[in-house]
Amino acid sequence: VVQMQRSLEDSSVVESKKIREIAGKMMKEAGAGDVQVYATDAVLATLMAAPKSSVAWDISIERFGNAYFLNWRKGTAVDMWTVNETAQDQPLMEEPTQASATEEQKLNIQPKLMKELTGLTMNLSQQVLDRKKAVTGKSAVAKAPVPEACEANNTKPASVVYRYRSWDLPHKDGEPSIKVVARTHADGYLERPRSYFRTFAFLDLSAQTFRPGLMRKEEGAITAPEIINNGTRLAKQAVVAHLAGCDKVKMAYVARKKADRSQSHSILHFTQYELRDLVKHT
Numbered sequence: 001v002v003q004m005q006r007s008l009e010d011s012s013v014v015e016s017k018k019i020r021e022i023a024g025k026m027m028k029e030a031g032a033g034d035v036q037v038y039a040t041d042a043v044l045a046t047l048m049a050a051p052k053s054s055v056a057w058d059i060s061i062e063r064f065g066n067a068y069f070l071n072w073r074k075g076t077a078v079d080m081w082t083v084n085e086t087a088q089d090q091p092l093m094e095e096p097t098q099a100s101a102t103e104e105q106k107l108n109i110q111p112k113l114m115k116e117l118t119g120l121t122m123n124l125s126q127q128v129l130d131r132k133k134a135v136t137g138k139s140a141v142a143k144a145p146v147p148e149a150c151e152a153n154n155t156k157p158a159s160v161v162y163r164y165r166s167w168d169l170p171h172k173d174g175e176p177s178i179k180v181v182a183r184t185h186a187d188g189y190l191e192r193p194r195s196y197f198r199t200f201a202f203l204d205l206s207a208q209t210f211r212p213g214l215m216r217k218e219e220g221a222i223t224a225p226e227i228i229n230n231g232t233r234l235a236k237q238a239v240v241a242h243l244a245g246c247d248k249v250k251m252a253y254v255a256r257k258k259a260d261r262s263q264s265h266s267i268l269h270f271t272q273y274e275l276r277d278l279v280k281h282t
Contacts (some may be wrong), residue, residue: 014071019069027191034067039181041244060072081200083110163185164183167241195247196246197235210269215253215268215269250271251271251273254266
């Protein structure tokens with residue numbers, strides 16, 4: 001896996017220039033009592049997958065009139081991917097203090113695993129792109145705004161497309177409307193068939209489970225434990241892909257080159273799912 005110094009927008013919905021622009025317009029057009037809710041795809045996915053979650057997270061809500069802005073604490077399970085969160089033997093949240101603890105045991109705690117997998121997923125999402133076919137011109141894909149996080153720290157923006165989407169929640173006639181607006185993103189766009197996609201990964205910590213010679217023949221048997229052990233993460237990934245309007249999900253099977261090293265990984269297998277098929281497993 002190639003290390004790429006790229007950034008996604010991580011500004012809160014209150015800080016986001018684009019969200020503030022949308023909110024200002026919608027609040028002027030809203031009827032008396034109409035409610036607007038603004039959030040990111042990660043926040044909405046966390047709320048929708050909450051019944052499966054066992055790793056702590058928190059969301060704050062700021063209200064301005066009838067507009068509600070849902071924000072999160074950065075570096076928590078809201079905006080990072082957990083590892084083995086639904087496994088019987090879940091990773092510890094803190095490093096073991098025993099003198100006999102190995103480097104691998106110290107490495108495989110949830111906060112470090114979250115950082116490892118989240119960074120790994122970002123790198124993969126950029127590595128799979130065909131940059132010779134970058135979208136240009138006046139299309140909606142080409143006009144995606146530069147991430148505000150990149151403006152602040154002068155890093156290169158990740159090659160993703162930000163999609164600001166809205167949904168009207170069901171309500172009875174005569175009741176105030178509730179509209180949800182979310183900042184979502186897709187990792188890329190397929191020409192055939194035409195569809196957006198997201199890129200995610202399964203991670204082999206032991207460097208022994210994902211074996212290249214068996215991946216094609218035994219993909220189902222190897223994938224089943226990953227689905228069981230990572231139910232929360234898969235549910236959230238299905239939600240963020242759906243919110244962004246993605247029909248496809250690219251899934252990489254990635255292993256550490258050494259079990260006690262988290263900075264170097266090998267891609268052993270790649271597969272593509274229809275989003276509706278991934279949803280069946282969540």
